[in-house]
Amino acid sequence: MPADTPALPDDRRPSLEDAASRDALQLIAEGVTQVAGFGIAAISVVRENDMLESVAIAGNEEARAELEGTSTPVGRLLAEITDADDWGLLRFVPHERLDPTDGDTWGWVPDIEPIDDAPDAWHPLDLLIAPLYDDAGVLRGSLAMDLPVSGRRPDEAQRAMLNQYAEQAGRAVVVALEREALAQQVRMAQATRRIVRRATAQLSLDRIFAESQEAMVEGFQAAGMWIQTFGRRNDDSPGHIYSSDGAHVVLTDELRRIAEAAAHEAWRIQHVAVIAPGRASESPLDDDQNELVLSFMRAIDVASILFVPLGAGPECVGNLALTRLRGGPDWTEAEAAAALDIGHDLGRAILNARTFEREHRLVQELQALDAYKGQLIATVAHELKNPLASVLGHLEMLESSPDLSGTTKGSLAAMERGAQRMVKVIEDLLLLSKVGDPENPVIARPVDLRQVVDDVVDLVGLAAQQKRIDLRVELPDDSVVALGDATELDRVCANLASNAVKYTPEGGAVTLRLERVAEEVVLTCADQGIGISEDDLERLGTEFFRSSNPLAVSQPGTGLGLAIVRRIVDRHDGRIDIESELGRGSTFTVHLPAA
Ligand code: ADP
Secondary structure (H helix, E strand, O other): OOOOOOOOOHHHOOOOOOHHHHHHHHHHHHHHHHOOOEEEEEEEEEOOOOEEEEEEEEEOHHHHHHHOOOEEEHHHHHHHOOOOEEEOOEEEEOHHHOOOOOOOOOOOOOOOOOOOOOOOEOOOOOEEEEEEEOOOOOEEEEEEEEEEOOOEOOOHHHHHHHHHHHHHHHHHHHHHHHHHHHHHHHHHHHHHHHHHHHHOOOOOHHHHHHHHHHHHHHHOOOOEEEEEEOOOOOOOOOOEEEEOOOOOOOOOHHHHHHHHHHHHHHHHOOOOEEEOOOOHHHOOOOHHHHHHHHHHHHHOOOOEEEEEEEEEOOEEEEEEEEEEOOOOOOOOHHHHHHHHHHHHHHHHHHHHHHHHHHHHHHHHHHHHHHHHHHHHHHHHHHHHHHHHHHHHHHHHHHHOOOOOOHHHHHHHHHHHHHHHHHHHHHHHHHHHHHHOOOOOOOOOEEEEHHHHHHHHHHHHHHHHHHOOOEEEEEOOOOOOEEEEOHHHHHHHHHHHHHHHHHOOOOOOEEEEEEEEEOOEEEEEEEEOOOOOOHHHHHHOOOOOOOOOOHHHHOOOOOOOHHHHHHHHHHHOOOEEEEEEEOOOEEEEEEEEEEO
């Protein structure tokens, strides 16, 4: 018989994945064939479904082909050996004792004849097998043999040797199964970590927990779990308990405090602790605390807890408790290591979620502040409008009275100019708050922008003429229609054109151009004026911003015109580009969706 096992096709490969375990069992099986003198030897392991699965077979080719990868119910083996002769670890069932009505035989039946009629001649239906138990007396596998080379049932010496092999096989099977379970655990823990990692992309702790808790409970073969996050001073984020369904975790304040302190210590030394009766020495708690936690565990029917600190960098932000019930497996090193990795993932996620929450809150506060500012401006402007109208009315009345001196007339005219400027500011403020109010959206209609530009040219024409500014207008022959509010779009064009005229010195040129470009309507207002510095460009369009350039400040203005332009363009789903160079001029380009 060849010593090397020939390569098997993939689907017939022995099912033990750990190569070292496989080799060890194969060696034992070969010892039974080559040294103890049997034609065939097979080692099987007990699987979770209570089936004995053959994992190492040595000897007779034909038998091997038939036995490889086969499974037999554990119950059948136990039934067959109930009446067996007890040969130490081995059980022998002579064929005479087999139930003749049961046509189905155990394992493989060699196609041989007994060599003679002697009582010790080996019969093809003789059964010789060693059930393999672990220290706890649990059946973990079997070592079966057949076809003695001598053709006889084993004598005393052979039985002793076979017992030794059975002992070795028992140990090797337990080790193989343990290794396999460990590899399985590592795989599960890694898979769990992948799921948890994916879940930590979420920015809310509730979502992270909802998406990862099932994977954690399954991956760690836990009965349940909970996560405690810690509250923080200087922050109103309170501590919280997230527990998996079914586990009703009501931690008293004292337990929370104990767990928090223990988690900080565990995080500092990067340690995952097992809390279970009889394992006080491993617990991160002192004796009294340990006893308190154990009694809590008894109350919720939990036998052990894997206590995992959660954190990022030096900061510990919470803990994860994975629970197992009585009779559950022990927590292994591999599981503890995987759990600590998850502690890092979750810790970072908790910090991220907190930062996000804080920023979110801040944005909300800023938005509320902004809304308040808008409201304040609108209210004040409104309250000023009526008294101002009354002042203007009275001024008009006074101005028309016949017996006024020249000085009085001059004063009244100055008062009226001032009041008119106040009216302008108030109107701008009211418009600014109107176009910035989300409750007051644009009612869009087709607007022919050629008409708008024509109106604006009329409006600023006189001022341009007074400064001998060459006001050029470039309009296409066809109408250029945008969707929007005609009055608001008129304001955009008017504000840009009047700024261009205002900030261009005498004798300069201002161009107003209108084009249709693809799906957009483009309005350009270009001047050869004082220009805007880079610093000022950045702040342009914020309310009340006026340039630092003395040439600009010397012109009357409120700093509201461009803020109004920006808001109107925004709410029309358009955009505005500004190009400018100090001393050279500015170009404002407004893009609006075409109708
Ligand atoms: P203002 O009432 O001050 O003109 P705007 O909001 O219309 O307010 O403009 C803000 C600031 O932007 C102005 O004070 C000015 O410094 C600068 N600015 C606007 N348009 C031009 C331009 N065409 N050329 C140079 N500077 C300009």
